[in-house]
Amino acid sequence: MPLTTASTPQTSTAARRRLHWHRLIFGLWYRPVEMLDEARDRSVWGAATFLSLVCGALGTLAKDSFWVQWDNDRVLALEAMAIGSAVMLLASVLLGAVTHAIARRLGGNGRFGPTASLFVVVFWATDLPRLALATGLPAGSMPVRAAACATAALGYALATLLIRGQHHLPTHKAVGAVSIQMLAAVALLKFPPGSW
Numbered sequence: 001m002p003l004t005t006a007s008t009p010q011t012s013t014a015a016r017r018r019l020h021w022h023r024l025i026f027g028l029w030y031r032p033v034e035m036l037d038e039a040r041d042r043s044v045w046g047a048a049t050f051l052s053l054v055c056g057a058l059g060t061l062a063k064d065s066f067w068v069q070w071d072n073d074r075v076l077a078l079e080a081m082a083i084g085s086a087v088m089l090l091a092s093v094l095l096g097a098v099t100h101a102i103a104r105r106l107g108g109n110g111r112f113g114p115t116a117s118l119f120v121v122v123f124w125a126t127d128l129p130r131l132a133l134a135t136g137l138p139a140g141s142m143p144v145r146a147a148a149c150a151t152a153a154l155g156y157a158l159a160t161l162l163i164r165g166q167h168h169l170p171t172h173k174a175v176g177a178v179s180i181q182m183l184a185a186v187a188l189l190k191f192p193p194g195s196w
Helices: 004-017 021-030 032-039 046-059 064-072 074-105 112-134 142-169 169-191
Strands: none
Touching: 021 032, 021 046, 021 112, 032 112, 032 142, 046 074, 046 112, 064 074, 074 112, 074 142, 074 169, 112 142, 112 169, 142 169
């Protein structure tokens, strides 16, 4: 009996460590509710960092100024990409921290690490299609606009589900916890001035 009792937590802990970043990212697209439930109370800073850096690089590639710089000085262009990716990472962590703080103010009881890191993953995983299109198409083109609208709606919905599950909040409070950050980020990143 003692051997069985001791082995059960070890098996459970080992099973919980199998949520690899690629399964988390792709899972948010084909089974988001189940994936968020599986990822609950887990800190996923590796996936959050990877996605922030990749999306920062894609965002830089989508800018005409990068290609002008690339033609003049490739080293400076790559430095600009690295700086842009680092800024995206810091801004993403800040967004996650603000979301966690608001959720706690509204009565939530979730932990910082899982909330902030999963928020970053949700935000950038849902934005990947728009960024991929924007690297090859003008920002104001119809496919990019359509992708921006669709990914904004999906990201908003998943962020609400995330906060509701992590902090055990009712839906209307979860919506309130993510609204300011999501709307600001969407306005600045997905629909920047001059893209319409």
